[in-house]
Amino acid sequence: MSLSVIVRNIFLAFVLLISCLPAHAQSGGAGMRLNRDVLIKKLTEADKDLVFKQDTDISLLPNFIAVDANGSRAQLIGKPDELMIVKWTYVFKPDEKVNLIELQKLAWFANTLGDQEGLDWFFAQLAELGKDYKKPISEIRMFDSKRKGEISYSPKEKTFTMIFTPW
Numbered sequence: 001m002s003l004s005v006i007v008r009n010i011f012l013a014f015v016l017l018i019s020c021l022p023a024h025a026q027s028g029g030a031g032m033r034l035n036r037d038v039l040i041k042k043l044t045e046a047d048k049d050l051v052f053k054q055d056t057d058i059s060l061l062p063n064f065i066a067v068d069a070n071g072s073r074a075q076l077i078g079k080p081d082e083l084m085i086v087k088w089t090y091v092f093k094p095d096e097k098v099n100l101i102e103l104q105k106l107a108w109f110a111n112t113l114g115d116q117e118g119l120d121w122f123f124a125q126l127a128e129l130g131k132d133y134k135k136p137i138s139e140i141r142m143f144d145s146k147r148k149g150e151i152s153y154s155p156k157e158k159t160f161t162m163i164f165t166p167w
Helices: 003-020 035-048 095-129
Strands: 053-056 062-067 073-079 082-090 136-142 148-154 159-166
Touching: 003 053, 035 062, 035 095, 053 073, 082 095, 095 136, 095 148, 095 159
Parallel strands: none
Antiparallel strands: 053 062, 062 073, 073 082, 082 159, 136 148, 148 159
């Protein structure tokens, strides 16, 4: 299956997914104006395999991590109403069906944290990846929601990462 077919399938699956799930997390206080518990609920609704557990605090901030069955890793750092870092990491697998499922989750994640602008940004970076999957990607974007997003891809590790922080 070519990468353009995969990208098209991701888009079609995303449209189906978005019609079944709400796309916005509840506003909170400072930070990214996201409530951690609401975001965890939204993420676990989108991926039933995700189970968040509190890990070692980072810079005195609570740190919650979940890993799904395909190795995607979600991380939320910050106080309940003051998330400072929201991160999703995926390592591509040889199985194209698994990659398609995980890229759909990344699309949902981009839409949840960056609205339509985040989704467009994700697909633009995915298109760049489709042109040359051996080329690294590092793209930063500021969103109207007072969030900064960063997408990176490392061809050596085959790792795709999306991070949102306040700006």
